[in-house]
Amino acid sequence: MNKDIYLSNTLAGKKEIFKPINEKKIGMYVCGPTVYDDPHIGNARPLVIFDILFKVLKCKYGKSSVTYVRNITDIDDKIIESSKQKKIPINKLSENITKSFNQDCEYLKCEKPSFEPKATENISLMIDMINILLKNGNAYENSSNVYFDVSTFKDYGKLSNKNIDELLAGARVEVSKNKKNPEDFVLWKPSNDDEPGWDSPWGRGRPGWHLECSAMSKKFLGDTFDIHGGGRDLIFPHHENEIAQSRCANGNKSFSNYWVHNGFITISNEKMAKSQGNVFKIKDFHSKYNGQVLRLALISTHYKQPLDWNDNLLIQSQKTLDKWYECYKAPKGKVLIDEKDLSPLYDDLNTPGYISNIHKLYDKAAKGSDKDKEIFTTACNFIGLLTEPKSSWLEFKKRNLNISEKEILQKIKERNIARDNKNYELADKIRNELLDKGVLIEDKDDKTTWKLK
């Protein structure tokens, strides 16, 4: 499609036309999980959003032209802490959580990124980068710690619109006697014997939080690439620090040209936080809802907007998908989505606008030909919906049913006898009983059929 893609670029502070460095080699890096606890629905939002951006980029520039990298941070103080708390060895914990993360991605119908590098497999690259920063005078060592010297990077604060003086006025930055300045951040820190560590020129230790993204984006996408994504909260300090490290280590070249950040999820209008006790894990929904329901809920609001998570949201999403599955028809061969229908996604990933177009395609499909149904289904597939056949959608719902098919048919038989005898009171009672169990009765012509509510 010839249409241009637009993205809201945090670095520019506005929506911009997307111009790739090289149309045949587009690079997108998205901050993946730190594997210390099961992913929550807040983590689910960027997973789905950037999955769709990946699809849109591939649609415009071709499948093989887009490289999507999403890291797994498997060394971090949070993991060490969590491991102590849960009394699980660190390796085992990060392995378990990584597995759980992958299950969640599958559940949410996210396709695999091109690369999913792990921090622990790239420590030597991080050490290399620290060496360059030390050599360039952007970093200094003190008692086996290595710090980045923020004062040496004059663009520090550009992404988050902060200047260092104001930052210090807040004075909540960690002050350490090892640091020259409070705003400096750790590149390398020593490890105790009971903590994971790697040999380095500064002794046995481990990398600081931000370094893995700088090292791994360089490895897979080069010094300069197109898009860097993540949640809003990562703008400062994480992404600001990544920019500082990478540009100073890579000859001050531009790092990522476009910075895309998704908004937060609130729970019934309250901040989701451990202290509030309202953190929902993605896992919590596995048995009750098909992953598509969460996926639709997550994209029902524009990615930059806050999204409130509540029962009504999930009920509506479930209902919409139930309706849409009525028109499901697996496309045979290649079916094209109309440019006009697709265009909201090109305009800064306007998913609600696109969903509205799907509703229109549904109306057409509902009274149209098989071809219309295939077009409708293809449009859903594009954003990762209706990606499993109807049978499997229904199968999932049946699993939550606490009545057997045999019993249902028996009840229908009883009800029809009652109806023949004009005992409508009993007939309605049976129908309501079935309805309570999630079974919906339909009398069509002379036949009674049932389906899941």
Next chain:
RNA sequence: GGUAACGUGGCGGAAUGGUUACGCAGAGGAUUGCAAAUCCUUGUAUCCCGGUUCGAUUCCGGGCGUUACCUCCA
């Protein structure tokens, strides 16, 4: 205090310098033993105050309000 996002009908949520989103819920109708499902029809909105304009919900300024980040966090 600093930085940013946002304020649209009963709810969710787009777009737009003048007319229309879309979904859910509601109302009326067709159908039905009654329903359900389906189909048809339909009402309701742009935080406040200025400015620009023939005309602003949309652009500009001010105010009020909500939220986030500035500390680990998607």
